[in-house]
Amino acid sequence: MTNAGIWLRTLKVVFLSIFLAITIFPLYWIIITSFKMQKDIFSLPIQYWPKEFTLDNYIQIFKISHFQTYIFNSFLVSIVASFIVLIISMLGGYVLARFKFKGKGQVMGGFLITQIVPIFIGMAPLYMMMSKMQLVNHLFSLMLIYTVMLIPFCTIIMVGFFQRIPASLEEAAMIDGCSRISALFKVIVPVMLPGIMATLIFAFVQCWNELIMAVMFIDEESVKTIPVAMNSFIKKYDIEWGAMSAGTVLSVIPTMILFAFCQKYLVNGLTQGAVKG
Amino acid sequence: MKMEKQILHPNNPSVQPEKAPFRFSKEGIFILLCLAPAIVLVSVFVYYPIIKGSVMAFQNYTLFDLMNIHFIGLDNFKAVISSPNFATVVKNSVYWVFISLFFQLVLGFALALSMRKHFKGRGIYQGLVFFPWAMSGFLIGLIWRWMFNGQFGVINDLLLKTGLIDAPIAFLAEAKWAMASVIIANIWYGVAFFAIMILAALQSIPDELYEAAEIDGANKLHQLFYITLPYILPTLFITVLLRVIWILNFPDIIYSMTNGGPAGATHILSTYLIDKVMFEQNYGQASAVGLIIVVILLSFMVFFTKASKFEKKGDF
Numbered sequence: 001m002t003n004a005g006i007w008l009r010t011l012k013v014v015f016l017s018i019f020l021a022i023t024i025f026p027l028y029w030i031i032i033t034s035f036k037m038q039k040d041i042f043s044l045p046i047q048y049w050p051k052e053f054t055l056d057n058y059i060q061i062f063k064i065s066h067f068q069t070y071i072f073n074s075f076l077v078s079i080v081a082s083f084i085v086l087i088i089s090m091l092g093g094y095v096l097a098r099f100k101f102k103g104k105g106q107v108m109g110g111f112l113i114t115q116i117v118p119i120f121i122g123m124a125p126l127y128m129m130m131s132k133m134q135l136v137n138h139l140f141s142l143m144l145i146y147t148v149m150l151i152p153f154c155t156i157i158m159v160g161f162f163q164r165i166p167a168s169l170e171e172a173a174m175i176d177g178c179s180r181i182s183a184l185f186k187v188i189v190p191v192m193l194p195g196i197m198a199t200l201i202f203a204f205v206q207c208w209n210e211l212i213m214a215v216m217f218i219d220e221e222s223v224k225t226i227p228v229a230m231n232s233f234i235k236k237y238d239i240e241w242g243a244m245s246a247g248t249v250l251s252v253i254p255t256m257i258l259f260a261f262c263q264k265y266l267v268n269g270l271t272q273g274a275v276k277g
Numbered sequence: 278m279k280m281e282k283q284i285l286h287p288n289n290p291s292v293q294p295e296k297a298p299f300r301f302s303k304e305g306i307f308i309l310l311c312l313a314p315a316i317v318l319v320s321v322f323v324y325y326p327i328i329k330g331s332v333m334a335f336q337n338y339t340l341f342d343l344m345n346i347h348f349i350g351l352d353n354f355k356a357v358i359s360s361p362n363f364a365t366v367v368k369n370s371v372y373w374v375f376i377s378l379f380f381q382l383v384l385g386f387a388l389a390l391s392m393r394k395h396f397k398g399r400g401i402y403q404g405l406v407f408f409p410w411a412m413s414g415f416l417i418g419l420i421w422r423w424m425f426n427g428q429f430g431v432i433n434d435l436l437l438k439t440g441l442i443d444a445p446i447a448f449l450a451e452a453k454w455a456m457a458s459v460i461i462a463n464i465w466y467g468v469a470f471f472a473i474m475i476l477a478a479l480q481s482i483p484d485e486l487y488e489a490a491e492i493d494g495a496n497k498l499h500q501l502f503y504i505t506l507p508y509i510l511p512t513l514f515i516t517v518l519l520r521v522i523w524i525l526n527f528p529d530i531i532y533s534m535t536n537g538g539p540a541g542a543t544h545i546l547s548t549y550l551i552d553k554v555m556f557e558q559n560y561g562q563a564s565a566v567g568l569i570i571v572v573i574l575l576s577f578m579v580f581f582t583k584a585s586k587f588e589k590k591g592d593f
Contacts, residue, residue, distance in 0.1 A: 008497060012391045016402070019388055023406045026465065029431055030420045046434045092315040095308050107312065114323055115519075116574055118526045120550050121567030122326025124333065124560035129326065148322040151315050180307060209413030211529050212551060227415050231533070241423055248416050259411045263404050266411075267473050 093158025385471025414529025
């Protein structure tokens with residue numbers, strides 16, 4: 001190896017290590033904070049490794065709030081919304097990828113524009129619509145809003161996935177007597193499973209993480225999702241960092257598990273649409 | 278890749294000739310049924326509120342004065358622009374977008390370059406450094422809020438230990454530090470996205486190109502400038518464009534870290550808008566801010582596409 005080669009390699013290793021440290025440190029910090037005794041959190045010198053480990057903060061958060069309810073609500077909203085998004089965007093994406101018809105360009109353009117315009121402009125009218133439909137403080141409002149917020153992007157992504165699968169595949173199935181819709185589900189879906197998984201997980205994570213709409217539409221204890229609840233802790237307790245860090249860790253865990261298992265799908269699936277060599 | 282895609286994707290002219298007159302054939306009904314849910318839902322719950330909201334921008338529309346809704350021309354815009362905070366909000370938005378973007382791009386690019394060649398444990402490494410991308414902005418804001426804490430924050434402690442400062446800084450309580458703090462959190466969050474996109478593009482560069490360059494005696498720097506960069510430029514272009522839109526419309530981190538404070542010093546346009554909806558409940562002015570965002574983004578997009586001359590490759 002040349003001198004320059006060795007130098008470059010060292011530089012790379014150093015950069016990768018520093019970068020890893022910086023990425024992990026905040027996560028490390030919130031996790032160990034959640035296991036510290038209350039008195040240790042607010043004392044100097046700061047402990048980089050807790051003197052005593054405790055689960056108090058986790059017990060505390062279930063005591064002072066209905067955290068189990070928030071977790072359940074978050075799961076319910078995210079699962080329902082992401083599955084509905086998946087089905088709707090698959091049907092739409094399939095048609096947009098496979099057929100030529102009048103108005104196709106306008107439909108695609110219409111979806112693309114929603115990615116530029118901040119949905120927050122529509123927040124006030126949306127609130128009025130929801131309150132007319134008696135959906136404020138109802139989980140259904142969030143399911144509905146998350147679904148419509150995600151349909152455009154997921155449909156565009158789906159168009160890309162379908163375009164990468166040769167149309168001859170389902171045509172062969174149709175010649176063999178399949179209807180179009182059963183060809184779609186029996187032949188195409190298995191082939192593009194990675195893309196479907198990517199879209200589903202992406203949608204789930206987006207719903208799981210959403211804050212602003214949730215804060216706008218929910219403030220009743222029984223229907224709070226995790227972000228809404230955590231947001232109200234900020235106001236209520238002037239940030240009790242022990243319970244707050246425990247809540248943060250708990251609400252990151254599902255994302256972490258999904259990401260650990262499906263990172264490859266997610267990363268490949270979502271970049272395929274945008275990156276062309 | 279591009280060639281292949283076109284061959285693999287014939288639109289089957291025998292079934293649907295191009296520019297077929299729209300008729301309610303079996304196919305037409307199928308198309309309609311498949312697209313209807315997406316179009317109806319998006320029209321009713323995205324387009325309608327956004328259009329209604331845009332109209333509100335020209336109306337006197339506040340929750341405290343609902344009996345008195347009427348058109349007031351550009352008064353909301355005038356009120357927003359002439360408010361004493363507005364200059365700060367715009368300046369913050371520019372910093373927020375461009376400083377975040379610059380560091381996310383440079384670090385993301387460096388990260389992707391370092392990860393291009395396989396090394397032991399790359400899969401796990403990738404899982405760890407890409408993870409922030411899947412986290413919620415709200416939680417990231419909380420975590421950094423705790424780290425930037427003026428009294429018990431770890432960042433103060435580290436800076437004191439390394440001797441960079443002599444006394445703890447109240448990062449989020451002082452206007453001059455608060456904006457820098459939220460931008461740092463945003464950079465931490467966004468590097469992964471750039472790295473993911475750029476890495477995917479890098480991996481589509483055929484190895485033969487580098488091998489050929491090596492034989493011709495090109496050094497690494499030459500390879501970077503004459504192979505790598507030109508090859509991934511379209512990706513960089515799309516990613517930057519998407520990111521600018523997205524960062525400007527991304528209030529979550531600021532919302533949970535400072536909520537625009539201290540005294541409005543960290544508001545950007547999107548948090549300012551949300552503030553006007555949730556706290557002032559002045560829907561007219563909120564919508565005016567929203568339209569200002571749209572105008573800024575549209576002009577940026579036009580300018581950016583013109584300036585970089587990659588329009589043809591810019592589909593995604």
